[in-house]
Amino acid sequence: MKQFTSIDDIDNLTELLKLAAKIKQNPYNYKYLGKDKILCLLFFNPSLRTRLSTQKAALNLGMNTLVLNLNNESWAIEIENGSIMNKGTQEHIKEAARVISSYCDVIGIRTFAGMTNKIEDYQELILNKFISYATVPIISLESATLHPLQSLADLMTIEEQKKKSKIKVVLTWVPHSQSLPQAVANSFAEWVSKLDVEFVIANPPGFNLSKKYTKNALVTHNQNEALKEADFVYSKNWSSYENYGEIGNDFNNWMITKEKLKLTANAKFMHCLPIRRNVVASDTVIDSKDSLVIEQANNRTFAAQSVLFKLLQNEK
Amino acid sequence: MKQFTSIDDIDNLTELLKLAAKIKQNPYNYKYLGKDKILCLLFFNPSLRTRLSTQKAALNLGMNTLVLNLNNESWAIEIENGSIMNKGTQEHIKEAARVISSYCDVIGIRTFAGMTNKIEDYQELILNKFISYATVPIISLESATLHPLQSLADLMTIEEQKKKSKIKVVLTWVPHSQSLPQAVANSFAEWVSKLDVEFVIANPPGFNLSKKYTKNALVTHNQNEALKEADFVYSKNWSSYENYGEIGNDFNNWMITKEKLKLTANAKFMHCLPIRRNVVASDTVIDSKDSLVIEQANNRTFAAQSVLFKLLQNEK
Amino acid sequence: MKQFTSIDDIDNLTELLKLAAKIKQNPYNYKYLGKDKILCLLFFNPSLRTRLSTQKAALNLGMNTLVLNLNNESWAIEIENGSIMNKGTQEHIKEAARVISSYCDVIGIRTFAGMTNKIEDYQELILNKFISYATVPIISLESATLHPLQSLADLMTIEEQKKKSKIKVVLTWVPHSQSLPQAVANSFAEWVSKLDVEFVIANPPGFNLSKKYTKNALVTHNQNEALKEADFVYSKNWSSYENYGEIGNDFNNWMITKEKLKLTANAKFMHCLPIRRNVVASDTVIDSKDSLVIEQANNRTFAAQSVLFKLLQNEK
Numbered sequence: 001m002k003q004f005t006s007i008d009d010i011d012n013l014t015e016l017l018k019l020a021a022k023i024k025q026n027p028y029n030y031k032y033l034g035k036d037k038i039l040c041l042l043f044f045n046p047s048l049r050t051r052l053s054t055q056k057a058a059l060n061l062g063m064n065t066l067v068l069n070l071n072n073e074s075w076a077i078e079i080e081n082g083s084i085m086n087k088g089t090q091e092h093i094k095e096a097a098r099v100i101s102s103y104c105d106v107i108g109i110r111t112f113a114g115m116t117n118k119i120e121d122y123q124e125l126i127l128n129k130f131i132s133y134a135t136v137p138i139i140s141l142e143s144a145t146l147h148p149l150q151s152l153a154d155l156m157t158i159e160e161q162k163k164k165s166k167i168k169v170v171l172t173w174v175p176h177s178q179s180l181p182q183a184v185a186n187s188f189a190e191w192v193s194k195l196d197v198e199f200v201i202a203n204p205p206g207f208n209l210s211k212k213y214t215k216n217a218l219v220t221h222n223q224n225e226a227l228k229e230a231d232f233v234y235s236k237n238w239s240s241y242e243n244y245g246e247i248g249n250d251f252n253n254w255m256i257t258k259e260k261l262k263l264t265a266n267a268k269f270m271h272c273l274p275i276r277r278n279v280v281a282s283d284t285v286i287d288s289k290d291s292l293v294i295e296q297a298n299n300r301t302f303a304a305q306s307v308l309f310k311l312l313q314n315e316k
Numbered sequence: 317m318k319q320f321t322s323i324d325d326i327d328n329l330t331e332l333l334k335l336a337a338k339i340k341q342n343p344y345n346y347k348y349l350g351k352d353k354i355l356c357l358l359f360f361n362p363s364l365r366t367r368l369s370t371q372k373a374a375l376n377l378g379m380n381t382l383v384l385n386l387n388n389e390s391w392a393i394e395i396e397n398g399s400i401m402n403k404g405t406q407e408h409i410k411e412a413a414r415v416i417s418s419y420c421d422v423i424g425i426r427t428f429a430g431m432t433n434k435i436e437d438y439q440e441l442i443l444n445k446f447i448s449y450a451t452v453p454i455i456s457l458e459s460a461t462l463h464p465l466q467s468l469a470d471l472m473t474i475e476e477q478k479k480k481s482k483i484k485v486v487l488t489w490v491p492h493s494q495s496l497p498q499a500v501a502n503s504f505a506e507w508v509s510k511l512d513v514e515f516v517i518a519n520p521p522g523f524n525l526s527k528k529y530t531k532n533a534l535v536t537h538n539q540n541e542a543l544k545e546a547d548f549v550y551s552k553n554w555s556s557y558e559n560y561g562e563i564g565n566d567f568n569n570w571m572i573t574k575e576k577l578k579l580t581a582n583a584k585f586m587h588c589l590p591i592r593r594n595v596v597a598s599d600t601v602i603d604s605k606d607s608l609v610i611e612q613a614n615n616r617t618f619a620a621q622s623v624l625f626k627l628l629q630n631e632k
Numbered sequence: 633m634k635q636f637t638s639i640d641d642i643d644n645l646t647e648l649l650k651l652a653a654k655i656k657q658n659p660y661n662y663k664y665l666g667k668d669k670i671l672c673l674l675f676f677n678p679s680l681r682t683r684l685s686t687q688k689a690a691l692n693l694g695m696n697t698l699v700l701n702l703n704n705e706s707w708a709i710e711i712e713n714g715s716i717m718n719k720g721t722q723e724h725i726k727e728a729a730r731v732i733s734s735y736c737d738v739i740g741i742r743t744f745a746g747m748t749n750k751i752e753d754y755q756e757l758i759l760n761k762f763i764s765y766a767t768v769p770i771i772s773l774e775s776a777t778l779h780p781l782q783s784l785a786d787l788m789t790i791e792e793q794k795k796k797s798k799i800k801v802v803l804t805w806v807p808h809s810q811s812l813p814q815a816v817a818n819s820f821a822e823w824v825s826k827l828d829v830e831f832v833i834a835n836p837p838g839f840n841l842s843k844k845y846t847k848n849a850l851v852t853h854n855q856n857e858a859l860k861e862a863d864f865v866y867s868k869n870w871s872s873y874e875n876y877g878e879i880g881n882d883f884n885n886w887m888i889t890k891e892k893l894k895l896t897a898n899a900k901f902m903h904c905l906p907i908r909r910n911v912v913a914s915d916t917v918i919d920s921k922d923s924l925v926i927e928q929a930n931n932r933t934f935a936a937q938s939v940l941f942k943l944l945q946n947e948k
Contacts, residue, residue, distance in 0.1 A: 028352050036660050038688060048390040048412065052382050052419040056354060059380050064691050066684050069389065073701065074680040075906045084910040086809040091906030094918075095925065096680065099905065102930040103684040177402040273415065274391045274407030278400040286410075293411065298418040344668050364706040364728065368698050368735040372670060375696050385705065493718040589731065590707045590723030594716040602727075609727065614734040 001310040005127060005140040006148055007190050013155075020156050020299075020306040027060045027305065033312040034063030040104035041067045041141065044126070045112040049273060049297050050141045050149065054108055057304035061312065066104065079129055093126070097133035106137050106311055113144035113181040118244040121145065121181075122210070137311045139304075147183045150272050150296075151191035152303035157296045158195075158232055161268055166197070167231040168265070172223055173203035174280045175252045176237035179245045184272050185238045186213040193217060202226035203238075204251040210241050223254055230264040235271050235281055256281035261290075268292050317626040321443060321456040322464055323506050329471075336472050336615075336622040343376045343621065349628040350379030356420035357383045357457065360442070361428040365589060365613050366457045366465065370424055373620035377628065382420060395441055409442070413449035422453050422627055429460035429497040434560040437461065437497075438526070453627045455620075463499045466588050466612075467507035468619035473612045474511075474548055477584055482513070483547040484581070488539055489519035490596045491568045492553035495561045500588050501554045502529040509533060518542035520567040523556050539570055546580040551587050551597055572597035574604075584608050633942040637759060637772040638780055639822050645787075652788050652931075652938040659692045659937065665944040666695030672736035673699045673773065676758070677744040681905060681929050682773045682781065686740055689936035693944065698736065711761055725758070729765035738769050738943055745776035745813040750876035753777065753813075754842070769943045771936075779815045782904050782928075783823035784935035789928045790827075790864055793900055798829070799863040800897070804855055805835035806912045807884045808869035811877045816904050817870045818845040825849060834858035836883040839872050855886055862896040867903050867913055888913035890920075900924050 003009055010016055023030070039058040041051065051067070058065045068074055077096055078089035085092065100107060109130055113121040121144040131138050140148055158169065169192055171185060186209055192199050193216035201214055202223045208214070220226050227233060235256050240246040248254075255278075261267055269281065269291045277283055286293065319325050326332055339346070355374040359367065367383070374381045384390055393412055394405035401408065416423060425446055429437040437460040447454050456464055474485065485508055487501060502525055508515050509532035517530055518539045524530070536542050543549060551572050556562040564570075571594075577583055585597065585607045593599055602609065635641050642648055655662070671690040675683065683699070690697045700706055709728055710721035717724065732739060741762055745753040753776040763770050772780055790801065801824055803817060818841055824831050825848035833846055834855045840846070852858050859865060867888050872878035880886075887910075893899055901913065901923045909915055918925065 036692075038691065040684065043389070046390050048384065048407065049415060051389065052356065052384065052416065055382050056419050059354065060352075066687050068680065068684065072388070072704070073675070073683065074678050078909070082910070082915060085908035086911050090908065091680065092909050094909075095905055095907065095929075098926045099681060099929040100684065102926065103688050103933065273411055275411065276401035276406065277394070277408050277410075278398070279402050283398060294414050294418065297411075297415040301419065359705070362706050364700065364723065365731060367705065368672065368700065368732065371698050372735050375670065376668075388704070589727055591727065592717035592722065593710070593724050593726075594714070595718050599714060610730050610734065613727075613731040617735065 001307070001314065003131060003138045004148060004307045005131070005138060005143065006146050007194065013194050016152070016306060017156060017159055019309065020152065020302045023305050023309065024302040027302070030309060031062035033309060034058065034061035037063045037312060038104040039063050039065045039106045039108060039308065040100055041065060042070050042100070042107065042109045044070050045110050047110055047141065049300050050110060053300035054141065054304045056301050057308055060305055061308055063308065079125055093129045094133050097130045098135060101135040104136060105315070106139060106308065107134055108139040108141045110141035111143055113183065115179050115181065115239065115245045139307060142183055144181065145183050146187040148187055149300060149303050149307065150184055151187040152307070153296055153299035154188060154234070154270065155191055155195065156299045156303060157270065157292050161292060162231065168198040168200070168229055169232045169234065170226050170230040171201045171234045171236065172226060172254070172256070173207050174235045174237050174254055174256060175248065176276060176279060179239040179247050180237050182209055182238040182241055185209055185236050188234055188236070189213045189217055200226045204248050204254065206242055207238070207240050207248055208242060209238070224260070224263055227260055227263040230267045233261065233264060233267045233269055235269065237280060255279065256285050258282065258284050261285065266290065270296060273297055317623070317630065319447060319454045320464060320623045320627070321447070321454060321459065322462050323510065329510050332468070332622060333471060333475055335625065336468065336618045339621050339625065340618040343618070346625060347378035349625060350374065350377035353379045353628060354420040355379050355381045355422045355424060355624065356416055357381060357424045358386050358416070359426045360386050361426050363426055363457065365616050366426060369616035370457065370620045372617050373624055376621055377624055379624065395445055409445045410449050413446045414451060417451040420452060421631070422455060422624065423450055424455040424457045426457035427459055429499065431495050431497065431555065431561045455623060458499055460497065461499050462503040464503055465616060465619050465623065466500055467503040468623070469612055469615035470504060470550070470586065471507055471511065472615045472619060473586070473608050477608060478547065484514040484516070484545055485548045485550065486542050486546040487517045487550045487552065488542060488570070488572070489523050490551045490553050490570050490572060491564065492592060492595060493563070495555040495563050496553050498525055498554040498557055501525055501552050504550055504552070505529045505533055516542045520564050520570065522558055523554070523564055524558060525554070526557055540576070540579060543576055543579040546583045549577065549580060549583045549585055551585065553596060571595065572601050574598065574600050577601065582606065586612060589613055633946065635763065635770045636780060636939045637763070637770065637775065638778050639826065645826050648784070648938060649787060649791055651941065652784065652934045655937050655941065656934040659934070662941060663694035665941060666690065666693035669695045669944060670736040671695050671697045671738045671740060671940065672732055673697060674702050674732070674739065674741045676702050677742050679742055679773065681932050682742060685932035686773065686936045688933050689940055692937055693940055695940065711757055725761045726765050729762045730767060733767040736768060737947070738771060738940065739766055740771040740773045742773035743775055745815065747811050747813065747871065747877040771939060774815055776813065777815050778819040780819055781932060781935050781939065782816055783819040784939070785928055785931035786820060786866070786902065787823055787827065788931045788935060789902070789924050793924060794863065800830040800832070800861055801864045801866065802858050802862040803833045803866045803868065804858060804886070804888070805839050806867045806869050806886055806888060807880065808908060808911060809879070811871040811879050812869050814841055814870040814873055817841055817868050820866055820868070821845045821849055832858045836880050836886065838874055839870070839880055840874060841870070842873050856892070856895060859892055859895040862899045865893065865896060865899045865901055867901070869912060887911065888917050890914065890916045893917065898922065902928060905929055
């Protein structure tokens, strides 16, 4: 593994999931790997799970971490090539990426979609420029279009919880009051499609994800139909990809409730968090014994740790 | 000790004060206790002493620390149960507390009083909800109504500095230009009342603290009377508990001066810091050799370290 | 070395440069020095290189670091003596410096010039008050008038890169759209003047630096003349010292270009970063193989590490 920004950076998903499970059993067994190594975590956007779990993952491996909030602790970053920097931006991403590389062994970077320009967001300008100028491996801590650490934790959780070999996994759109990126949904679709499962995506008309990530999935606009006999219901809002950034205010009845889950095969409920209670799903769903949201968050540590393990192992 | 949010969480105050003194002598003697343990510090409010001393305490014990500023680095927290989260808040305290618990072994949390709703503040909503959902021990880094780490450091300081067995301790209200919580004063009253000392509280009319914390103390509105023969003068402003949040602009003559301290038995001067010079007390008082404010702050490290020691010892 | 705030704190520059080079070869050889030691980094202003490189330097020496953003994580600091603190400031620098000293073994502090009051800026009020009240050694992470860690890294870089014994070093003013402090330029002038080199400073009329720092240098208003046969071109904007804080909008032709560098003896290009591309220097200059900007930034780690080494060695 040379970097970790999408499923394409992984040689062998099965092996990575086994590694993550093994690390979860004995998280401190590999502290020698991170000796005198530094992970630098760069945040353009808010973070709770990613911030804490990735730091914990590094500590478990004996690495040190340096955290930098790029929105308020450092300089405003320019990303355009050739620009005359006589306005608000103070430091070009070329220098930032190369300089930060000189202070650490791995860089993690969080940079959300701006949600106004679909083409720019899907070009992953900040992430890709950072990668092209950095001289150390990059881990995505959620980028404009993907959230692979979340997906790895989600797949770990499904593997741990599944009770039969052939399962049905449903990714369902849910309501939200803000215009959210498609990153978690794109990524989950991309990762789940590598598993030997029945995979259905349910979303309202106008809310289809980019075909790039959903090509192996059945997409339906009928949520109830999709939920039938599901073993795992992954709920997530995303704003429209087609009418970029549009919120689906007409589809508040897509909230996940106890009643809807009765259609499933006693499905486990999943969400990446943070979750807006009684908007995305009802309290009773989130608080039920079939909710996996806390375990998904817990697995973020071991997902990050297995990715760091692979990157550090390369260096040895 | 299962948690540390008030004096009620302590089995034996004398033993805890002895432990703190012992740790102060050899702060690095217990580094084995914190191996592979993580302390997560959550700040809803500003902090200098608490932030640094508690991190140092953890490092002295071999623990790692993760710091999260909840006001600007993460998501806006909802605390109401059953609310429909379609407004500004992004993550419910239920998930936040449970998820953060999965990333660490102890959580410290600072959450000031809002100073507008007395009932809510005194219910300690954020702290108590955090405790009820968290799955690891909680340390208060100052809550709406109490600041027990400060009180433990204050009692350590009194024990170190007292020159006779029977002493008189005075907690006196002092002026301030902002509406401050009662937390430090409530807490000091509660802790001092466990010691075998003469304890007097002096405050202007309308500024009595809640009887819950002052029941064993003599309360007077005559500051000069209170100061007579005092061995320790603990100065602290608090806004009115009775007329909740009201500032005592009519009582600027309650500032502690050299002249007032002449009434005492060469009393030591105490304050939790930060202190507004020449409002709370005059420069000459704060800068005198009888001022203990720096030593109180220094003892915050060993107060926190002895609390962490007790919590970590439980786990072994 | 008792502190590190200017060249005057150094006993022997040659020896310090040798130490820095030696540490760069084997950065982890001195981890015993920092055992159970804490470096506290205080930021009143933004920082990328200083923040990360100084933390890395401490980690390389086995020290722990505590970072505090004084502009938003803690209390507003008062620096006037004798003031009646009933306005916006909450904590006096007297208490802040003494209390922070009690939590660490070395303090690093960044505090930029305000750029409105030349006398106050050049008095270095915050830095000097911090030093006078602190009880542990202070490292400047850039102060109002000097940036010695940058200069040490710059001199390391020149020593590494020079190809003959007698070299010509030019410090040239360059354009900028904001009113920047003179700190980096003052400091570079002061440090380079200790080397056995030909040193020329080029700046527009009205932009002479304080003679205090440039007394050994030849100062010219003719940039082209200065660049002739230069081996190192150090570019840096500063606002006017004479007409304090004034920006030199009439001198945009002072930008460093490939054409200008043709006047030099294949000079290496230097800048402390962050650099405004195509304002300070053209893309082709910054991206050329003769640009040392990334190596200067890299050497910040070893500059900081050699300073920490000297301070820690004192304590043993």
